[in-house]
Amino acid sequence: MKENEQNTRRDFILDMVRATGIAALGGFMWSAYVDEVTASTLLLRPPAALKEEDFLRTCIKCGLCVEACPYDTLMLATAGDNKPIGTPYFVPRDIPCYMCPDIPCVPVCPTGALDESSVTKDSILDVNTIDMGVAVIDDNSCISFWGIQCDACYRACPLLGEAIAIKYEKNDRTGKHAFLKPVVVNDVCTGCGMCEKACVTEKAAIFVLPREVAEGRAGNYYIKGWDKEDEKRLENASSIKTTTEISKRSAMDSLNDGLEDLYE
Amino acid sequence: MSILWNNYRYLILRRFTQISLMLLYFGANAWGWTILMGNLSSSSFLGIIPLSDPYAALQMFAAGAVLSADLLIGAGIIALFYMLLGGRLFCSWVCPINIITDASAFVREFFNLDHTQKRQPSTRSMRYWVLAVSLIISFALGITAFEFVSPISMVHRGLVFGLGFAWAAMLIIFLFDLFVLKNGWCGHICPLGGFYSIIGKFSLxxxxxxxxxxxxxxxxxxxxxxxxxxxxxxxxxxxxxxxxxxxxxxxxxxxxxxxxxxxxxxxxxxxxxxxxxxxxx
Incomplete structure (x- = not known):
């Protein structure tokens, strides 16, 4: 320090640049890691959880929902689970959500990552408005689709006959029996997973997936013209007209373009 | 006996508070106690008073999360407590990692490693850089950056809810402090320590x-x-x-x-x- 008075400014700048460099490198690796571990969308979250993206930034990982769950359904992801660490999730094949009418796991959430208002109807908690995911059936491994009678999932469903219905079909193979095929009604299913738990096959033929993963989306440009409710979407619809070089003129002019010299 | 008490009285008290807090949290999950539920990130005292980690709340704010009233009250209580009594009281009287790094420092002292490895290759202001970077990442990615890597919450959560691979984090910190850098984690890197250093600057x-x-x-x-x-x-x-x-x-x-x-x-x-x-x- 003493012998190099003129070097202190140089040292200071060098130190700052080095620290910035290390911070940038470390920050880059850190964000790459965090981005990677939060990329999974295949987890089933507790009732009333926000959208995965919002849930990940709002959940403080305190485990109060886990402690409130009387069935030990909910778990916190630990290191080595390859899931966003510390966040609550459940595996219905092990322990499904038993749909407590008072939903004890939700009001205890301190941060609102479990949003009480999303499961409240007419200012009381309504367990049937929960949306944790949707049950999906693999009709290849479901023995009901083979023609063997099994209605385990249908019987296990807390919304019996509403979330899972039984569709009767003629079994052409035998000619005298019926198929009793389970059908999930997506809009009603809460994703509790009691069907998955009840399923008799070795690996469940009916299983719950997050709605984002299980469902497609038709998009705004398809409307059910035969459905009065759906047609209402047209009322406030606006159209976008794109004008390009060739669409400035009428279609007819545009099609006849370049033929002028024929008449000369 | 009186010499033991005289020379280790605060150490004994600190281990007592660290372990009894741990036990209260553990009992809440294992046996349904209601004194202190949750973990160090956020907890509920007697089922009424919310307590939250103010640094986690700051990251959530940076990430753009909607902060609930309970969270703000909880983080406010904790922040005020450490602001008055001493910011890094948390580090040596509450944090479970302190037991690990103290053990590391003890072994280091015991084998006289400091004399062989005199030069410390790093600056203690690194924690403030880590603190700043954590907030930048939180803001940029919309995620609570430190909460997804924090060995503190990993270990504490692990001890309350099931350890998983969190023992590896404990081991790594122990070895890092022992061989790489004296007081490495708590004294150089940990942004939570940096955060409480700032908060407790003017404590009583x-x-x-x-x-x-x-x-x-x-x-x-x-x-x-x-x-x-x-x-x-x-x-x-x-x-x-x-x-x-x-x-x-x-x-x-x-x-x-x-x-x-x-x-x-x-x-x-x-x-x-x-x-x-x-x-x-």
């Missing part, structure tokens, strides 16, 4: 040094995990004003000359101003 409880009693044995500097805060030893009668002091009180215990003691900030401040005036002017 401080360690006070009385230079008249000091014989200059430097035992306090040997045990101190944040040596730089004890720059006044054997030189000036000053309170340890740096927020980086963890109030672990090891210096008070090892001092045989009654040259270090806890004191309330404002009282000692007046004294030191008076002394300085006498000495300097």
């Amino acid at each position: 409880i401080k360690v006070h040094h009385n230079a008249q009693n000091c014989t200059g044995c430097m035992d306090c500097k040997v045990v101190c995990p944040e040596k730089q805060v004890l720059f006044m030893i054997d030189k000036e009668s000053l309170p340890v004003l740096s927020g980086e002091c963890t109030l672990c009180a090891r210096c008070i215990e090892v001092c045989n000359d009654n040259a270090l003691n806890f004191s309330i900030r404002n009282l000692t401040k007046k004294q030191t101003i008076g002394e300085n005036n006498e000495n300097n002017e």
Whole structure:
């Protein structure tokens, strides 16, 4: 320090640049890691959880929902689970959500990552408005689709006959029996997973997936013209007209373009 | 027995609070106790009073999360508590990682590694850089950056809810502190420690040094995990004003000359101003 008075400014700048460099490198690796571990969308979250993206930034990982769950359904992801660490999730094949009418796991959430208002109807908690995911059936491994009678999932469903219905079909193979095929009604299913738990096959033929993963989306440009409710979407619809070089003129002019010299 | 108590009284008290807090959290999950539920990130005291980690709340704010009333109240209570009593009280009296890094420092001392490895290759202000980077990443990615890597919550959550691979984090910190950098995690890297250093800058409880009693044995500097805060030893009668002091009180215990003691900030401040005036002017 003493012998190099003129070097202190140089040292200071060098130190700052080095620290910035290390911070940038470390920050880059850190964000790459965090981005990677939060990329999974295949987890089933507790009732009333926000959208995965919002849930990940709002959940403080305190485990109060886990402690409130009387069935030990909910778990916190630990290191080595390859899931966003510390966040609550459940595996219905092990322990499904038993749909407590008072939903004890939700009001205890301190941060609102479990949003009480999303499961409240007419200012009381309504367990049937929960949306944790949707049950999906693999009709290849479901023995009901083979023609063997099994209605385990249908019987296990807390919304019996509403979330899972039984569709009767003629079994052409035998000619005298019926198929009793389970059908999930997506809009009603809460994703509790009691069907998955009840399923008799070795690996469940009916299983719950997050709605984002299980469902497609038709998009705004398809409307059910035969459905009065759906047609209402047209009322406030606006159209976008794109004008390009060739669409400035009428279609007819545009099609006849370049033929002028024929008449000369 | 009285020597044991005299030389380790604060250490024993600290381990007692650390372990009993741990036990209360563990009991909440395992046996349904309701005194302290949750974990160090956020908890509920007696099922009514919310308590939250203010640094986690800050990251959530940076990430653009909607902050609930409970979270703000909880983080406010904790922030105010440490603001008044001493920011890094958390580090040495609550945090479970402290037990690991203290063990590391003990082994280091026992095998005399400090004499072989004198030069510390890193700066203690790194924690403030890590703190800043964590907030930048939180903002950029919309995610609470430190909460997804924090060995503190990983270990504490692990001990309450099931450990998983969190034992590896414990082992890595132990070995890092032992072989790579003395007081490496708590004293150089941990952004939570940095956060509490800033919060506790103006807290009331401080360690006070009385230079008249000091014989200059430097035992306090040997045990101190944040040596730089004890720059006044054997030189000036000053309170340890740096927020980086963890109030672990090891210096008070090892001092045989009654040259270090806890004191309330404002009282000692007046004294030191008076002394300085006498000495300097």
